[in-house]
Amino acid sequence: MKRETICVQGGYKPTNGEPRIVPIVQSTTFKYDSSEEMGQLFDLEKSGYFYTRLANPTNDAVARKICELEGGVGAMLTSSGQAANFYAVFNICEAGGHVVVSSAIYGGTFNLLVNTLPKMGIEVTTVDPYCTEEELNAAFKDNTKCVFGESVANPALTVFDFEKFAKAAHSHGVPLIVDNTFPTPIMCRPFEFGVDIVTHATTKYMDGHAATIGGCIVDSGNFDWMKYKDKFPGLCTPDETYHGIVYTERFGKAAYITKCTTHLMRDLGSIQSPQHAFYINLGLETLHLRMERHCSNALTIAKWLENNEKVAWVNYPGLESSRDYKLAQKYMPNGSCGVISFGLKGGRKAAEEMMDKLKLAAIVTHVADARTCVLHPASHTHRQLNDEQLKEAGVSPDLIRLSVGIENVDDIIEDLAQAMN
Numbered sequence: 001m002k003r004e005t006i007c008v009q010g011g012y013k014p015t016n017g018e019p020r021i022v023p024i025v026q027s028t029t030f031k032y033d034s035s036e037e038m039g040q041l042f043d044l045e046k047s048g049y050f051y052t053r054l055a056n057p058t059n060d061a062v063a064r065k066i067c068e069l070e071g072g073v074g075a076m077l078t079s080s081g082q083a084a085n086f087y088a089v090f091n092i093c094e095a096g097g098h099v100v101v102s103s104a105i106y107g108g109t110f111n112l113l114v115n116t117l118p119k120m121g122i123e124v125t126t127v128d129p130y131c132t133e134e135e136l137n138a139a140f141k142d143n144t145k146c147v148f149g150e151s152v153a154n155p156a157l158t159v160f161d162f163e164k165f166a167k168a169a170h171s172h173g174v175p176l177i178v179d180n181t182f183p184t185p186i187m188c189r190p191f192e193f194g195v196d197i198v199t200h201a202t203t204k205y206m207d208g209h210a211a212t213i214g215g216c217i218v219d220s221g222n223f224d225w226m227k228y229k230d231k232f233p234g235l236c237t238p239d240e241t242y243h244g245i246v247y248t249e250r251f252g253k254a255a256y257i258t259k260c261t262t263h264l265m266r267d268l269g270s271i272q273s274p275q276h277a278f279y280i281n282l283g284l285e286t287l288h289l290r291m292e293r294h295c296s297n298a299l300t301i302a303k304w305l306e307n308n309e310k311v312a313w314v315n316y317p318g319l320e321s322s323r324d325y326k327l328a329q330k331y332m333p334n335g336s337c338g339v340i341s342f343g344l345k346g347g348r349k350a351a352e353e354m355m356d357k358l359k360l361a362a363i364v365t366h367v368a369d370a371r372t373c374v375l376h377p378a379s380h381t382h383r384q385l386n387d388e389q390l391k392e393a394g395v396s397p398d399l400i401r402l403s404v405g406i407e408n409v410d411d412i413i414e415d416l417a418q419a420m421n
């Protein structure tokens with residue numbers, strides 16, 4: 001099926017007499033007739049539901065839909081995008097390991113990877129996303145376990161060079177993990193360019209209505225863990241907490257995502273609630289339509305800003321003037337996302353004043369939903385970063401993040417114009 005059809009119908013196929021839309025299975029637990037059967041579930045000898053922290057039919061259906069959209073072999077929902085990114089790394093990298101991270105990533109993820117992981121004994125090296133292959137290769141160490149990037153960085157809008165990073169990761173025997181929140185699989189499918197694991201904050205476009213926090217991890221099934229089994233003992237040697245099963249032997253291509261559920265979700269427990277998975281699914285049903293409108297509105301507004309004399313600079317990957325235009329054309333030719341960053345000639349002060357005057361666009365700590373909104377990262381999402389880190393993350397002090405919604409584009413432009421005036 002094509003992506004539009006998967007959005008509407010993927011992940012769930014009712015049989016005779018079953019509910020037409022994904023039912024909310026609001027139950028912590030599931031009943032079995034024999035104690036023996038329940039025991040087999042605990043040993044992963046049989047598959048089936050027994051406790052919602054490990055698996056739930058509503059969550060599974062929604063994860064399956066996202067998995068089909070990305071073209072993976074398995075997926076897992078988490079309670080937030082933060083949890084998804086943490087699990088994606090921690091599933092293969094523990095104390096003593098090392099991660100190579102693109103510096104152009106979401107502020108929350110930057111904090112998690114650069115400040116919190118080291119407290120757990122994991123070393124981190126950040127690299128400039130525009131680095132040369134030589135500089136990139138120099139970031140790897142013997143204990144490197146994975147590389148992490150973001151397909152279109154929030155809010156710098158840097159387009160990630162998937163093939164450059166995948167080549168370096170694979171030549172060092174480690175997988176490439178990419179947060180694909182901004183383009184969504186409608187605009188870009190990272191697995192087609194060598195990415196091994198994709199994560200999402202479903203909180204953003206996938207939900208699309210600013211109703212629900214959530215995350216997702218999708219496994220392409222392409223990384224050959226056994227080829228580098230010394231690097232990944234968690235996947236390639238017996239897990240004593242499951243009577244010695246070896247994930248790669250038992251689950252093959254789905255080894256990584258199965259361990260993520262049976263090990264990390266079991267122990268750390270950031271499960272999505274089935275009720276919220278249901279809301280995310282409602283969002284997914286129109287994701288293809290909304291992304292098209294977000295992108296066309298954003299391109300129109302980016303061009304308008306570019307021609308506005310009060311505007312100092314505009315960055316949108318769809319503009320020919322963007323540093324990332326070529327990368328965007330290569331990896332996401334039909335559009336990137338609805339988010340634009342720009343600065344006013346009056347700098348930081350003008351940015352704050354202009355934002356206060358907006359009527360239709362609201363100042364909210366959110367991005368990528370149906371309603372147009374703005375944020376000033378230097379004083380909001382990224383305020384914990386110092387000037388040097390802000391620069392590394394591609395966030396200048398005057399940067400306004402404009403998340404273009406799906407309203408009528410003329411109304412959004414009129415609002416921006418009156419606030420600037």
Ligand SMILES: *Cc1c(COP(=O)(O)O)cnc(C)c1O
Nearest residue numbers: 080081082106154181201203214
């Ligand atoms: C918002 C966001 C996250 C974090 O998601 P939460 O659901 O807020 O935890 C991660 N990555 C990106 C790119 C985001 O925009």
